Structures are given as structure tokens and as C-alpha cells.
Amino acid sequence: MEGNVFDSQQEEKDTIDSFQGEKRKIIQPSSLQDPKLEKLKEVLVDWINSSLKHEHIVVQHLEEDIFDGLVIHHLLVRLAGVQLPVDEIAVTSAAQIHKLEIILEALNKRLELKESTIKWSVKLIHSRDLLATLHLLVAMVKCFQPDLDLPSNVTVEVVLVEVSRSGIKSDVQIEFLTKESDSIDSLSSSNREHPIDQLLQLDPHKVHTVKKAILHFVNQNLSSLGLQVIDLEKQFADGVILLLLIGQLEGFFLPICNFHLTPVSHTEMLHNVTLALDLLNDLELEVSNVDPQDIISQDASATLRVLYGLFKRHKAK
Secondary structure, X not given: OHHHHHHHHHHHHHHHHHOEOOEEEEEOOOHHHOHHHHXXXXXXXXXXXXXXXXXXXXXOOHHHHHOOOHHHHHHXXXXXXXXXXXXXXXXXXXXXXXXXXXXXXXXXXXXXOOHXXXXXXXXXXXXXXXHHHHHHHHHHHHHHOOOOOOOOOOEEEEEEEEEEOOEEEEEEEEEEOXXXXXXXXXXXXXXXXXXXXXXXXXXXXXXXXXXXHHHHHHHHHHHHHOOOOOOHHHHOOOOHHHHHHHHHHHOOOOOHHHOOOOOOOHHHHHHXXXXXXXXXXXOOOOOOOOOHHHHHOOOHHHHHHHHHHHHHHHHHO
């Protein structure tokens, strides 16, 4: 009994040590039971098996059957005609990692993705990380077989873990695995559903998680001004905090004479919100489809669109 406890504690310590100096996303156990996630996994497994039927390769579990690079390599050969100088079977961990390095380098070039948008790595795939494996396979489907009908709007709740010598930081986020269906993607961008509108259609606890993440982002950047937001819709309605937040994020000072610091009328609120949206458009943050009146009337979707745009822009930086 004592030996088992010791082994468990040592394994947990080794796992934490392997995270040192990096950020990693872990799918929440509750999301693993989501029927839409199960459907996505099922579709991907069927796609792999049908693609590699002539190679007599059968995948049953994505986490266990993808990590060594064999399946990914055969998919590259079969779907893209990419032949690589790698061993068919890599037995040792070192050989598997070396093989994955060669395969993923070739795959990433073939997918033509920006480095900042790649959500997998050799380390993550080899460690059987389900989230990274799913992102990788979805990207391959979109590139090599875009007509495959993947379940749309598949999301998971993840914990973003950052480990350093000073301790462990964590934050809960919503991660998109798939977004709109192909039929929606083919429409013009003006007709596409905004990510926030999609989020507001999710389960209430997922919507709450997204709002919580955005609220944390807002307060983190307003703390130096001694401000705190509790209600996103109400406290952004007059435009004051929105203008101050934009100034904090973009590093510029907005003279008080340019806006109403304590607006008392609808006209003054409209001036503030319109000014804020004009600033965001000047910064090439797309908010042209947000009506200032919606912000003033505390419309959740409109307010979250603006804050989500700032959140995405800030995280990208």
C-alpha cells in the first residue's frame, strides 16, 4: 500500500516537473463526456481508418494510436503524397520523438499555418495529449479532405496550467475544436455568425466560464487604475470604462476633455461609446457591426463582442 502511494506521488511530481516553464491546456473531465466531442472523435477515427484501409492500419483510440507518428506519416503519404525518410516502426521513446519531429515539420509546412496558430507540438502529441491530437487531426481534415462533414461548434472546457518555480497558475477557458459548418464557412464574412453569438448558444455553465475569463482579463488590465468590473453589461454601458480599458491596452492617454467622465444623459453615453468604437475601428479591430445603442442598452452579445475582440487582440500580442 505504501509503495503504491509513493509511486503515485512520484508520478504526480514527475508530471508537474515536466510542465516547468510552459503553459499547457488540460480538458476538464466533464467535457470528456460531451456527446459532441465523442461524435468528433468517432468521425476522426472513421476517417483515419477509411483513409488507411489499404495499409491495413486500424485506429481505435486517438490518444494511444497517434502518439508515435506512424499513423500521421501514413496519412501524409496517402493524402498528400509526402514521403519522408523515417523508420516504419519506432520502438524507443527517443526514436518516436525524432520521427515525430520530422513528420510534424513536414506536415506544418504542408498545412501552411502560421506558427502562432499551431496548437500542437512534438512533446504534446508524444505525451498523448488529446486536445493537441484533436487539433492536429481536424487541421489535416480541413486541408486534405475539406468535404468531410465534421460536427460543428465542438467546444471543450479546458484548464490552462502554467507551472513555474514560484507555483502553479491555472485558468479555465473554452476551446473551440470545430467552428461553423462548411456551408456557413462558404458564406461571406458579413453573414457569418460571430464567435460570441456561438458561445451564447452553449450550455449556461460554458457561457459563464467565458464571461469569467473576459472579466478576469478586464480587471487585470484595469487594476492599475483602481477600477474593478463586476457586471460586464451594466458597467460598460456608458462607455467610460471601455475607453479607459482601450487606453490601458493600447498604451495611449485619452484626454478627459474628449469624453464625458461622468455621463448623466443618453447623449453623453452615446458620445463615449461611439468614440470607443471609432478608436477600435482605427486600430483595425472589427466592430463595425456593433451598434453603440446596443452597448448602452446593456445588450450582452454586443458588449461581449467588443470585449472578446480586445481579449483576442491582447492575447495575440
